[in-house]
Amino acid sequence: MTPTPRHPIQGNVLGTQPESLAAFDRLYGLLWSHGLVDHTAKELARLRNARITDCGY
Amino acid sequence: MSWLPELAPGDTGLDRVFGLRPDLYDAFRAFYALFWTRGLLDPVVLELCRVRVAQLLGCATEQAVRYAPARDAGLTEAQLAALPRWPDDPRFTDAQRAALAFAEQFVLDPHGVDHGLRDAVIDHLELAGLVALCEALALFDGFCRFRTVLAVDGPSTPTLVAAPSADGPLP
Secondary structure, three states: OOOOOOOOOOOOHHHHOHHHHHHHHHHHHHHHHOOOOOHHHHHHHHHHHHHHOOOOO | OOOOOOOOOOOOHHHHHHOOOHHHHHHHHHHHHHHHHOOOOOHHHHHHHHHHHHHHHOOHHHHHEEEHHHHHOOOOHHHHHOHHHOOOOOOOOHHHHHHHHHHHHHHHOHHHOOHHHHHHHHHHHHHHHHHHHHHHHHHHHHHHHHHHHOOOOOOOOOEEEOOOOOOOOOO
């Protein structure tokens, strides 16, 4: 039996607002699953933003 | 006027710019509207933080918008005019001060958000309120920058608008 993947943030403090978490998931999921910008560029921008803002997560 | 060479049809500047990606705009509006329509935070606290973020980032459009739920809950133009002086102005409650102190640090340097700032918000809004506040601040901060970079049109004088909705225009 394949284990169900754990939602990366549902189990933490963001889970205290399940409705907004679900809405965020829809928006963020769209951003990564559709679009004109290729995934490599999106990932580079995400990582660069994390470095500039010093976000270790 | 936005410098973009192409705009979508729409009633507002944000409709015309964000409407270029209608799937993302729909999901964004559904997310954004929750904060006003589902009572995730007190509407006055939410509005004060939205306008304060816009002041810190110099976003004139967001500073001019007035969402009706906050006005209906008692927010006045006099209190908004006093917003830059919130630490000392008697118009602000302790809960509003806690949220505004947190909001300012969130925008200026999130690594500077310490236990004192967090605990003050939790004391007044509980943990779920702190989470909702962080989500709202992330939206306000990010979309002030979005509006600024893309020169999104919007009101230049105080303008009262209805609560954001999942399928209506955003100012």
